[in-house]
Amino acid sequence: MSDTYLVGFDGTDSSNRAIDFAASRAKMAGARLCVVHILEWSAYSFHTPEELAERHKRREEELERARAMVEPVAAKLKASGIETQTEVRHGHVGELLCTIAKETGAVQIFVGRTGDSVFTARLLGGLAITLAQASPVPVTIVP
Amino acid sequence: MLKRLLLACAGLPLTAGVAYAQESGIDQAISEAIAPIVNPIVNTVFYSVPVFGTNFPLIVAWLVIAAVVFTVYFGFIQFRGFKHSIELVRGDYLDPNDAGEVTPFQALATALSGTVGLGNIAGVGVAVYLGGPGATFWMILAGLLGMASKFTECTLGVHYRNEYKDGTVSGGPMYYLSKGLSEDGKARLGKFLAIFFSICCIGGALGGGNMFQANQSFAQISSIIPFFEGKGWLFGLIMAAVVGIVIIGGIKSIARVTEKIVPGMAVLYVGAALIIIVVNFGEIPNAISAIIGGAFSPTAVAGGAIGALIQGFKRAAFSNEAGIGSASIAHSAVQTKHPVTEGYVALLEPFIDTVVICTMTSLVITITGSWVPDNGVTGIALTSKAFEANFSGFGYVLAIAAVLFAFSTMISWSYYGLKAWTYMFGEGKAKELVFKAIFCVFVVIGASMSLGPVIDFSDAMIFAMAIANIIGLYFLMPKVKALLKDYQAKLASGEIKKIK
Numbered sequence: 001m002s003d004t005y006l007v008g009f010d011g012t013d014s015s016n017r018a019i020d021f022a023a024s025r026a027k028m029a030g031a032r033l034c035v036v037h038i039l040e041w042s043a044y045s046f047h048t049p050e051e052l053a054e055r056h057k058r059r060e061e062e063l064e065r066a067r068a069m070v071e072p073v074a075a076k077l078k079a080s081g082i083e084t085q086t087e088v089r090h091g092h093v094g095e096l097l098c099t100i101a102k103e104t105g106a107v108q109i110f111v112g113r114t115g116d117s118v119f120t121a122r123l124l125g126g127l128a129i130t131l132a133q134a135s136p137v138p139v140t141i142v143p
Numbered sequence: 144m145l146k147r148l149l150l151a152c153a154g155l156p157l158t159a160g161v162a163y164a165q166e167s168g169i170d171q172a173i174s175e176a177i178a179p180i181v182n183p184i185v186n187t188v189f190y191s192v193p194v195f196g197t198n199f200p201l202i203v204a205w206l207v208i209a210a211v212v213f214t215v216y217f218g219f220i221q222f223r224g225f226k227h228s229i230e231l232v233r234g235d236y237l238d239p240n241d242a243g244e245v246t247p248f249q250a251l252a253t254a255l256s257g258t259v260g261l262g263n264i265a266g267v268g269v270a271v272y273l274g275g276p277g278a279t280f281w282m283i284l285a286g287l288l289g290m291a292s293k294f295t296e297c298t299l300g301v302h303y304r305n306e307y308k309d310g311t312v313s314g315g316p317m318y319y320l321s322k323g324l325s326e327d328g329k330a331r332l333g334k335f336l337a338i339f340f341s342i343c344c345i346g347g348a349l350g351g352g353n354m355f356q357a358n359q360s361f362a363q364i365s366s367i368i369p370f371f372e373g374k375g376w377l378f379g380l381i382m383a384a385v386v387g388i389v390i391i392g393g394i395k396s397i398a399r400v401t402e403k404i405v406p407g408m409a410v411l412y413v414g415a416a417l418i419i420i421v422v423n424f425g426e427i428p429n430a431i432s433a434i435i436g437g438a439f440s441p442t443a444v445a446g447g448a449i450g451a452l453i454q455g456f457k458r459a460a461f462s463n464e465a466g467i468g469s470a471s472i473a474h475s476a477v478q479t480k481h482p483v484t485e486g487y488v489a490l491l492e493p494f495i496d497t498v499v500i501c502t503m504t505s506l507v508i509t510i511t512g513s514w515v516p517d518n519g520v521t522g523i524a525l526t527s528k529a530f531e532a533n534f535s536g537f538g539y540v541l542a543i544a545a546v547l548f549a550f551s552t553m554i555s556w557s558y559y560g561l562k563a564w565t566y567m568f569g570e571g572k573a574k575e576l577v578f579k580a581i582f583c584v585f586v587v588i589g590a591s592m593s594l595g596p597v598i599d600f601s602d603a604m605i606f607a608m609a610i611a612n613i614i615g616l617y618f619l620m621p622k623v624k625a626l627l628k629d630y631q632a633k634l635a636s637g638e639i640k641k642i643k
Binding site for chain 2: 039044045052054057
């Protein structure tokens with residue numbers, strides 16, 4: 001069975017570069033790609049009663065929008081001859097990338113540089129730093 | 144919420160004797176015109192019997208008796224199920240595939256922001272003033288009992304909710320009263336109770352959940368910011384604009400900020416109380432003996448032990464809304480395959496509201512020795528005095544908390560009222576907009592006028608909700624028991640197990 005590479009994708013330019021870079025490596029190694037899009041969400045956030053009542057509907061809409069963004073990218077990768085699967089989930093980006101890496105048995109994670117200012121990165125942790133601390137597999141950050 | 148503070152005044156079942164924000168000719172004319180119509184209704188809901196020299200509103204007995212019945216019927220679920228409740232809120236049983244849906248924690252937090260409010264600050268001040276430190280003991284007992292009522296109503300709220308094609312949900316007493324009772328062949332009674340509940344809920348939302356909040360938070364603000372004095376209409380317009388932006392404009396960010404600040408304020412409040420308790424460590428044994436001793440043989444309290452009991456029970460019942468049915472509306476949006484789980488989660492509400500936060504307030508008042516019988520310092524003034532004894536300037540924090548608590552209560556009640564409104568008039572953007580617009584107008588009215596009788600009336604309606612709700616709960620409790628047994632069997636067999 002061929003190796004699986006995980007790529008974080010959120011539609012930004014840098015995540016597109018991560019896709020391109022991962023695709024080139026996957027082609028060389030004959031690996032499969034798993035394109036992951038995470039909808040930032042916390043189980044412990046606060047909402048108004050109205051938001052709660054609409055939550056299920058909103059979630060479906062969010063998932064649909066996200067799939068509409070991810071699927072064309074996956075289709076393009078498949079067309080170029082790379083076996084590709086997609087994952088769209090709600091949760092914390094860093095944690096979920098690690099979880100999905102374990103689930104899919106991925107051997108490497110590729111993410112784009114988020115380009116956050118030093119301040120926000122310090123404040124929020126930043127995806128790259130979370131991965132550096134918690135990833136079960138090697139991580140490549142694509143500038 | 145402050146409205147409850149008023150109800151707690153011994154001998155004054157209603158808001159009599161409270162300084163309303165403003166007095167003017169028009170207000171008086173309207174008040175005088177409607178008083179003869181609403182007063183009999185108000186007096187009926189809050190019908191009180193004198194017990195050992197203290198007036199005891201029967202509606203409080205109605206709530207407490209129901210809580211005792213549910214506690215026994217469900218085998219002390221609030222104690223035996225407490226650990227499981229915590230595990231559910233922590234997310235131990237959350238299916239990762241449901242990520243993005245409403246979690247038990249979110250439903251609990253939202254429902255709490257509707258109940259934790261001025262009642263926890265000001266109401267306790269009244270209870271301790273009138274009932275002495277012993278009132279605390281009875282308050283805690285009533286809070287513990289109320290957990291069973293919440294369990295019952297929130298389980299039913301989820302079980303009988305409506306799930307629409309577009310993915311939104313509507314739930315609450317109006318749905319379980321009509322759907323649940325019609326299953327028992329009592330469709331007409333169910334429909335009647337549901338409509339009775341809805342009418343009261345709309346009235347309560349506009350009054351106790353809105354005008355009263357606006358009126359009392361204005362009273363607080365104008366006492367510390369002289370600029371606002373006599374400008375209730377201005378304060379009302381500002382409040383109405385902010386509320387309107389959230390509920391009509393759909394600008395969730397403001398609500399989200401408040402929903403974050405309110406728990407923050409609650410934490411700050413409890414933290415400050417804890418510091419005071421720790422600093423006065425040596426006084427703790429005395430305070431505890433004052434609370435327990437005062438519960439059974441108080442001195443300088445009207446009505447003795449019974450007086451303390453009545454004050455404590457009133458405070459708890461009015462603070463945590465157990466049995467009123469309101470929280471069931473907020474809880475019914477949760478994602479769960481088993482309605483009972485939401486009952487478990489909801490039973491934490493009276494615990495946090497009454498057993499933790501209200502108790503903190505009364506401990507601070509007792510420990511700092513701020514309570515002086517019959518000196519006139521009561522309500523928020525008593526609480527403020529107790530906190531100021533250790534933290535000077537805490538009065539300002541309390542005033543800010545008052546406005547924020549009022550705001551979050553308004554947002555919650557606007558939704559409760561809206562759900563009752565759409566139950567009666569049907570769903571639809573235009574119909575919803577009408578209610579939301581009316582709601583905003585009532586904010587201005589509440590802050591700028593002193594329509595005592597109107598507020599009394601709407602306040603009575605909140606408690607009238609409990610009449611319909613609890614009748615329904617008695618009929619439907621066997622269903623809850625069946626759901627509970629089924630759930631417990633699945634837990635025992637391992638069919639439902641922890642994810643984490």
